[in-house]
Amino acid sequence: MKYDVIVIGGGPAGLAAAHAAWQDGCKSICIVERDKELGGILNQCIHNGFGLHFFKEELTGPEYAGRFIDMLGETGVSVRTDAMVLEVTPDKQVHVVSTAQGYEILEARSIILAMGCRERTRGAIGIPGSRPAGVFTAGAAQRYLNIEGYMVGKRVVILGSGDIGLIMARRMTLEGAKVLACVEVMPYSGGLTRNIVQCLHDFDIPLYLSHTITDIQGRDRVERVIVAEVGPDRRPITGTEMTFDCDTVLLSVGLIPENELSRAAGLEMDPRTNGPVVYENMETSIPGVFACGNVVHVHDLVDFVTAESQRAGHAAAAYCAGHTPAAAPLLPLKGGNGVGYTVPQHIRMDNAKDGVSLFFRVRAVYRDARIVVRDDSGAQIAAYPREHLAPGEMESIKLPRVLLEKASGALTVQIEEGGDQK
Amino acid sequence: MTQIICITCPKGCHLQVDEENDFRVTGNNCPRGETYGKNELQNPVRTLTSTVRLTGARTPRLPVKSSAPLPKGRIFDAMRLLDEVSVAAPVRCGQILLPDVFGTGVDIVATKSFDAAQS
Structure with missing residues (x-):
């Protein structure tokens, strides 16, 4: 099978990119999505607050995804769900495996990488202690609760104050769990201020800044965690330990762009974003291969993912129409004092x-x-x-x-x- | 005088609201902060999002929301109402599942469409 544009990932980034490319007259587009449905992580983000910039109204995650899925339904973009991309080659072959079609090699003139990101796990941050059941990433708990209908615990301590952790503090509380504390190693929260207020303050959940979990105890299931204050060097201070009796620990300790395919394809990567290096139109170091959304850098707002992905979709359509920008003059961009990274990089x-x-x-x-x-x-x-x-x-x-x-x-x-x- | 943080936008202004002075708001950087500050102390409201039981679809939960913000003090009561709701697929996004909760004029509506699962 040959397409003009293959979009890898059917979350908000892939949906917006495919739709933008279609609008520009590109009529041979395929989205490959590994889940059973389109929408990506928005399907489990049942809270509201999405779409204020793009749709000028406050939507829930499923509503935001639903609007794009409906818009895409009016196009001729083909969609393969339940299909996993194993490899993307520099000459733009896409190796896909699915139960329905078996192993296929699709060919594209242009590829848009929209694989999103995944959560850092306990292994990534090395919390000491035993290995009982009851330690989840916040997003995994969110999926269990909002999609599968399964409560992961009753007494919860949340490590990290990222937005998913804050949202889950509220969600678990509404469903009857007791959230004992949200523990953040940095002296400031990693989440949006509005989420601190409406997810923690509203329910009197204490936020311990400059604190971390130093031990997780329990034999079969989590029984308690030890929390200690940390110094400016982020090392625990002896004598400040507190014990929380809990059965669940949720981790909201950061997201990592999911770039196995990008690396294997040989794309130039940016160690600061953990994503591909991109030009002004979201093109990567391989001409005709574009990237957008959380696979490039982790966003807070889906509205900005949509805007960035539309740029990638428009650019992919232009590439297929034969428009390639001159390589020079080129302005490289760097992050200086206080700036972690920039996107684009060139x-x-x-x-x-x-x-x-x-x-x-x-x-x-x-x-x-x-x-x-x-x-x-x-x-x-x-x-x-x-x-x-x-x-x-x-x-x-x-x-x-x-x-x-x-x-x-x-x-x-x-x-x-x-x-x-x- | 009560200190609150405005949640209207990401700036997070620290507001002082003076209950004894007609809920006068200071510390706000824009008019929306004033509105938020006045409402938050007199009649705080929140939009509720949750899930209800879903049968006959591929997955067992249907995401829902309140069609407008509900009084903050009734949020847990509303959660208990949702425990009793069960919806059979197919269901459409925006479909009203519980009309006029607590006489507030606010409905509980589905936020996602589900087709009936093929058996």
């Missing part, structure tokens, strides 16, 4: 006629600071004042074409504080 000037939007995360909490873009000579290209910056919230700035044209050499995006700035 801007091809030929393809930035209307300027370009940059996305990044800051490394610490800032008040009344400025996002400053400087070029190789140190000259300030642009500055954006911000009242509030936090690692839990992705930042974006728009660089107009006229400013890009002023830059010489690589651009650095950094955070600058204090008064006497030039």
